[in-house]
Amino acid sequence: MGLQNPYQKYKQNSIMTATPQELVLLLYNGAMKFLKQAILHLENKDIPKAHSAIIRVQNITLEFMATVDRNYEVGENLYNLYDYMYNRLIQANISKEAKMLQEVYDMYKELRDTWEEAMKIAKKGK
Template sequence: MSLPNPYQSYQNNSVQTASPGELTLMLYNGCLKFIQLSKQAIQHKNIQEKNTNCLKAQKIIQELMVTLNMDASVSGTLLPMYDYLNRRLIEANIQSNVEILDEVEGFVKELRDAWKEVIQINRRLQYGQGGRV
């Protein structure tokens, strides 16, 4: 009988108790992690690992695309941006191109940071000045 992995239990609990905004933030952070792993794999000439991590980053971008609330006006701007990022990840994977991954990483960081700011503002409005991410 094996003992449960405490880190895995913590991760599962974090996802299950997160708000939709926090889940989106987790997706952005996961995408950044897989982009970094892809870049490292390219540098180490590990094609399989590069492919696996690029595909994971693509899946996250695709998830962000399909979960957009198209009734929100910002979604009309985000959908083409996500589509662009997805296409660039495909190109980076095919070409093993770190520069393209750097470009995508920059956009994802900006989106993540903006999203984090939105969460902080919403928490301050909802709970007072103490809300932090």
């Protein structure tokens, strides 16, 4: 077994010990990170790397879509938002338009900030 990078080991331990709420936050942060990378790669005309980063965000978005509880109105609305974001990612990947990626980034940021605030409120309530 090879030596593991200390950062990678820390990151893996963080994921393995995270609560479900923290995992959602990690996914939101990951989507935002990959969107920023994709935008940067498009600006640098590195289409293969931009494509790869967009695909990673699409996969995260699909995971959110698969796990949302659509039995409630709020869940259905959230699913529809993720579906919209997913379609914008596809369009951005085809057209290579950073503007669409920025739109999805802004939506992910709002979702992440809202989720983070909900986590803080839930902790205070314990």
